[in-house]
Amino acid sequence: MMSQKQILCVEDEAAIVLPLRYALEREGWQVSWANTGTQALLLLSQQTFDFIILDVGLPDLNGFEVCKQLRQKYQTPLLFLTARDDEIDRVVGLEIGADDYCSKPFSAREIVARIKAIWRRMEVQSHNVASHAQISQTEIVIQSATWSCNPQSLQIQYHGQSLQLTRYEYRLLLLLIQHPEQVFNRQQLMDHIWEHPEHSLERTVDTHIKSLRQKLKQITPHDPIRTHRGFGYSLVKYEK
Known part of the structure; x- marks a missing residue:
């Protein structure tokens, strides 16, 4: 079931968040919005999330730094958003623990599809690990x-x-x-x-x-x- 999933969107531009939030909520998911990295880390300490959408270019902390800090405590699947389509940025993001990477501009439908794909992949892996452990x-x-x-x-x-x-x-x-x-x-x-x-x-x-x-x-x-x-x-x- 994809309903009732909790998603944290960390993005400082309301023009990007609002249509994305609408698309996510249409899937039945609950969306929390943080417009700074500091606020995102605070929300993570107070609530459990099923997915994080994280912008690289935040006004306080760099998105990569936020990812490094949260990966010390949380294994929540994470997708980076960036205005740049630089391979080095993509590699760095994946190296420090991101599950996917999407360059702006993007469609809300693409983000929804990527989130579902990551969840499906994680479910398959969890099933394989459980089966291996049982055997x-x-x-x-x-x-x-x-x-x-x-x-x-x-x-x-x-x-x-x-x-x-x-x-x-x-x-x-x-x-x-x-x-x-x-x-x-x-x-x-x-x-x-x-x-x-x-x-x-x-x-x-x-x-x-x-x-x-x-x-x-x-x-x-x-x-x-x-x-x-x-x-x-x-x-x-x-x-x-």
């Missing part, structure tokens, strides 16, 4: 002195401490933990983890590995991720 739960649940993770709880602990991970950081680390010492090249990692690898670049993987390493080093200086130059990454063997 081979003992294979994917990890409990060791180093790592503790269960895909059903979407939590990973490193040396007993819970990690605050973005959606793609979580998927990337979980895959490496489930296959210690197996070397994955960048394309394999994108195909396994990203919802739309065809929209991304290989450096996307490098960006997320760097972020993961920073979070792991806050717990212990030992780096469990190995870099295989010119190829990809693996996780050091740990005691199971």
Whole structure:
């Protein structure tokens, strides 16, 4: 059911928001409007949303910065709006956790279609993860002195401490933990983890590995991720 979905639209131009809001509400969705990044982050702390539409060019915080901050706490699917059609902007947006990207001008119908497509994709992935867990739960649940993770709880602990991970950081680390010492090249990692690898670049993987390493080093200086130059990454063997 698509009804009663809660959508947060973060856009400072009323001329863009009003027709878009009308189209979204015609789908039976509830729409909240924030015209600054600060207001958006405040609303996110007070309410749960099913989708976020986020303009890059906000009057206070850059949309990319807002995305980085919210991805530290929330995994809500997100679509960027921008007045620029620059590939670099699109790549940056996807790297920091956006699910899609739409350049202005756009039609409200296109935004509705993109939102529905993202929700359908997420439902399929959730079903696949649940089916995999049901079939081979003992294979994917990890409990060791180093790592503790269960895909059903979407939590990973490193040396007993819970990690605050973005959606793609979580998927990337979980895959490496489930296959210690197996070397994955960048394309394999994108195909396994990203919802739309065809929209991304290989450096996307490098960006997320760097972020993961920073979070792991806050717990212990030992780096469990190995870099295989010119190829990809693996996780050091740990005691199971």
